[in-house]
Amino acid sequence: MNVSKLMVVGAGQMGSGIAQVAAQAGLKVLLHDTQREFAERGLGTISKNLARSVEKQKISADDKELILSRISLSTDLADAKEVDFVIEAVTENMAIKTEIFRQLDEICPPHAVLASNTSSLPITEIAAVTRRPEKVIGMHFMNPVPVMKLVEVIRGLQTADEVYLLVEALAKQMGKVPVSVNDFPGFVSNRVLMPMINEAIYCVYEGVASPEAIDEVMKLGMNHPMGPLTLADFIGLDTCLYIMEVLYEGFGDSKYRPCPLLRKYVKAGWLGKKSGRGFYVYE
Template structure:
């Protein structure tokens, strides 16, 4: 199947990034969210990213204008009924995602592929609420989407080979490197990354070291470009907690138990960079 038109649901950090790379790949993109102000913010982010590319000589003004012309923000999902693919990039919550998939299943034409950008939730469970589980697949992009090359592609129990191949080809068209991963909690990226972040939080919680010291050790000693606590703030501590909960529930192993300090920060509304306060303070 050739993908020409894509519906992206969610104009936040991930959704806006996915919409941008899809439009850069020459696809018509319908960007959908609940409120006009969310769409304005998402389109503002995309415009800012493209303007930076023009300033640095990576794109021309004409290319920027052509990319923006392929983006169509709307609060009405029905505007994308003829899309061949929908990519859901909503918050990491199973009930919210299931509800969106029911809507996409109803709105999109027969034969359209439904993808989720979930970072940890089971594809098979999401697919089960649709009438087309064989056309449901995971496309886990990395943040920031326009920069990071990896896309984890996750098959559900019923996903067909043809759907996998279509998404693999499309990922390459979008300038990404697709890697096939099986449908287990956290897939590969977050099954490895999140326990490391959680352990770094335990180091602070138990008084082993300050956040600055933990990050410095991992940057200088392990050659990480960013310390785990800075990265947690960047991802969002609420998202980190949600993924740890999925791992803990999915495997039933105490090694995935979220650190109490992570829970406390989330309850306090200290979610990281997006709220101005996490393990660090942001102006």
């Protein structure tokens, strides 16, 4: 099966990035969100990213217009009736995701593949709400999508081999490196990353060192490009907490217990960069 038209559900940071790389790869893209203003904001982000690439002479102004011309906006999920492939990129919440997959299963043509950009939730469980579990798969892109090369490709229990091969080829077409990962909580990226972030938060909580000192140790001592607490603020502390809870619940192991300080910050509305305050203060 050839993928010529693709829908991205969710026009936030991840969704708009996925839409951008798909359009750059020559695909027709429907960028969907519940409200027109959200979809337009996502398109504005793409336009800004491409303008930056023009300034850096990575692409021409004509290239930018051609890429943007491949993207249409949608506020009606029924538009999925014309697409070959859907990538869902909404908030990391099982109830919300499964409801979207139920609807997409009803709307999409029988050949369409349904992929989730979930960063931690089980693909098998998402697939189970559809009548096409063999055509459901995980495609976990990294943030920021236009820059980061990795895509974790996660097969559910019933995902067909040909669907995996199609997704692998599609990821490569988008300029990404697909890596096959089995369907376990947090996959590989967040199963390794989130406990490290959580442990860094415990170091603040227990007074081992300041956030600045912890980040400096990891940057200078472990050659990380960004400290774990800066990274947590960038990801969103609510997202970090949610993924830690998925790991804790999924494995039932105390090593995944979210730090009480992480819970406190989220309850206070200190969600990181997006709220203006997390472990650091943002203007």
